[in-house]
Amino acid sequence: MTPLTRRRLGRAALNAAGVAVFLFAVFPVYWMVATAFKPNDQIFTTSFIPFPRPPSLDHVERVFTRGVAGHSIWQYLLNSTLVALSAVVLGAVFALLAATAVARFRFRFRTSFLILLLIVQMVPAEALLIPLFTMVKRLGLYDQLLGLIVINVGLTLPFSVWMLRTFVAAVPKELEEAAWIDGAGRFTTFWRVLFPLVAPGLVATSIFAFITTWNEFVYALTLIGDQGKYTMPVALQFFVGQRSTDWGGIMAASTLMTIPVLVFFLLVQRRMVSGLVAGAVKG
């Protein structure tokens, strides 16, 4: 075998491995979408039907009209969006302020604050469920989306600060100094110089917080009892529990829940990795 053929074979093997990885990763998602568009007789069969023929919109239409748990899926999409957006906006404000402090100032307790951020991120959210449940109950926030919003701000904040601080630190200080010398005040410098430059990082961080909140399951399950206030994940699990044989409908609802996350993921994928392993990966 000549070195050239060996090289070609090697490349072909690598590409084949790449395709195999692609198929393994994509197949379950594809199967979810395909099932959502299959008529029932193509779903409940022991033979393998690779794609819906012809595609049917029955299931999608049904989850919107007849709905899940007595409400159209619009209601749950709306609840989820409301909770995620509010939590993200509130969280972004707090995170930006704190990130500016740790990236721009040297102060006593700075190291302690950073280590605190790291440690609280590691406390499992599932463990805090019980005390937070009693707290929400006592404050009369049980069954209210507001309670869920506040809790999601708390759950996402440490990571948001952690991720955002690297974006703030990446903005050259000289720009702010120049603004100072030109007589801009502290707030103007922040708002007109730092903020626009950090904005892309803020968007990435916010998207990450949005996804976390959108996916959040256990608090939504415990703090909301009223079916009209369910978020998407809880509505989905209710759907599975109630009509476990309606796979077409369940898959249509799962697909609808996945689409926004997938879009966001493709937008911020690169930044997310650098945020998650901040410090370990250099360069």
Added chain:
Amino acid sequence: MTHTSTLARGGADTSAPERRRRKLAGRPALPTKAVPYVLILPGLLVIGALLLYPLYQMVEMSFHKVGLRQIKAVNPAPAEFVGGDNYAQIFGSDLFWSSLRNTVLFAVVTVALTLALGTLVGLLLHRLGPKMSTFVVVGIMAAWATPPTAQAIVWKWLFDSDAGVVNWALNLLPDGLSTLLFGQADWSGHPWFNDTLTLYFVLVMAVVWASFPFIAVSVLAGLKSIPGELYEAAKMDGSGAVTTFRRITLPLLKPVFSVLVVLSVIWDFKVFTQLYLLAGGTVNRDAFNLSLWSYAEAFSSPPKMGLGAAIAVVLTVILLLITFVYVRQIVKTEDDIR
């Protein structure tokens, strides 16, 4: 290291007329030293109220008996102090050992598989051409982006006993081979979710599927950060592919790996959503891990919040011990913290 910020230095440099102009603008002057504290205050309050205080409360509740009457919104009854009873009950329970076994075994198997697969895919991505690499990255992104709820539901569907695609595929195997490998030839209607072992098998599949992309992309980022000159130098010194990998790639990726291992351990240790959905809630006690057990005690009737909190304390202590390693690693690598 000076303790003055750049902004502070900028402030000190301003000339007298400028300072006067600022005063005229009517902004109350905030002493520079106070600025960072004011900035972190809102965040600190949120973290204090929603993470630290509940953490303290969790520990306190674990020493009390907390039931329905104690969590009422109006006139809650005071919780009865029971000392270490909750803990005695946990450590004396068979469920503790089965939950701990499920938690640890699941984490070990899942972390090992996720890291192995993720690293291999990361190395593969590094060697693929740019087009092929992008194609695979977009593909694995689909698995990564699927919300945990949808993950569990999709895998439940793939492993459905009657119409699942996995049983269909297993039926394709020649009968002899299937009997040799799995001890059965006919997979039609084979249930996967009744038995704890096969339930966990599906759970491992689902979680590995969803988490290897993150490892792969992180390893790829790590590989890209290794300077090419190192490889050239190694090649000149006559080092083979295996030696180069062992002597250059692995040591340089070590910090990435240690962070990835700890993050994966933490995520897999407390897996809840996928288990809850695959196990169908809290019916199957044998399938409990520590998170699900804690939830089951606290939220099935009658609620035993104190007992649930004690289980959560045990879980948290285990996780914080593991986290300690992570924090040390970060503090070591991130010069910027000090």
